[in-house]
Amino acid sequence: MINKNSPIPIYHQLEEYIKQLIDSGQLVPGDILPSEREYSDKYGISRMTIRQAIINLVNERYLYRVKGKGTFVMEKKFEQDLQGLTSFTEDMKARGMKASSKLIKFKIIPAHLKLAKSLDIQEHDPVYEIVRIRLAEEIPMALERTYISANLVQGLTEEIVQNSLYKYIEDTLHMKIASGTQIIEAAIANEQEVKYLDISDKSPIMLMERSSKLDDQTIFEVVKSSYRADRYKFMIDLKRF
Incomplete structure (x- = not known):
């Protein structure tokens, strides 16, 4: 050796x-x-x-x-390719891993002005607010807050959101998910993120905000996620224009 x-x-x-x-x-x-x-x-x-x-x-x-x-x-970090729009469940399944969710909140709220603009709906329109801990092999990976127009995506239940939202939207509602825009930035975990992600106080995290669209360019969700920086990394291929 x-x-x-x-x-x-x-x-x-x-x-x-x-x-x-x-x-x-x-x-x-x-x-x-x-x-x-x-x-x-x-x-x-x-x-x-x-x-x-x-x-x-x-x-x-x-x-x-x-x-x-x-x-x-050290635990190996999970790598997510930023060039494709996939759900957490799809991403983990592609790695041969078991994805699961722990539902923290599921309710319908009236859209405040900023949220209404993000979803391109009217202020006070009904919106699903879904807060989940996303786990891979029972390990907390991300705290995810999802906002979806209740008039557009109908029939959501707690059982559905504890599995794959994308599968329900595409297979049951027959809507085609087409594209998304993501913004990622570094931050320090707040009290809620420390609690739900099982991390130490002031641990580094990655904040991701995504706006996703159907094939007719209708915005159907806004997702705000906090990823554990010690478990996750993002990858993108760059081309010179």
């Missing part, structure tokens, strides 16, 4: 070895690594060299440290 005659620095060799263990599944999220002394005794290398390798892996977010407890394997 460690070749002291190699021109490759020893700390880098150790980094790559630990990465291989993680990528191959021999080390899984939550596993604790051997101590610096154990690595030193096993491979005959200095603790300073081991410390450098560990620091680099922490900075690359392969590992994380807990004071007084040790160094652990």
Whole structure:
């Protein structure tokens, strides 16, 4: 594993070895690594060299440290492609994972002026307000607040919104979801996000606001989501014009 005659620095060799263990599944999220002394005794290398390798892996977010407890394997982040409009359920299903929701709020409210403009409806028109915790393999990933015109999308129930809204809209109501616009920004978790996402106070999160349209360009939903920054990342391919 460690070749002291190699021109490759020893700390880098150790980094790559630990990465291989993680990528191959021999080390899984939550596993604790051997101590610096154990690595030193096993491979005959200095603790300073081991410390450098560990620091680099922490900075690359392969590992994380807990004071007084040790160094652990970091949970892998879920990557979402921003070029396609998919629901959370569809996104998790494509990864072979079980998606679920915990319903926090489901009610009809009168649209205030800002919300009415966002949905292109009249002020005081009825709007479904749906607040859900979105989970992947029972792990909280996002706190999602969805607003949908009740005159446009009719017949929603608590049972439907705990599964896939998009599936209901397309398969039951036979509406074609066509496009969406998303805005993403970084923020610090508020009290509600800390509570529902099971994260520490002042943890970083990613705020996403999406406006989605049907194929006739009718806006059918506005979604405001708070994603755990330690669990999720977004990806987009860029082309030079």
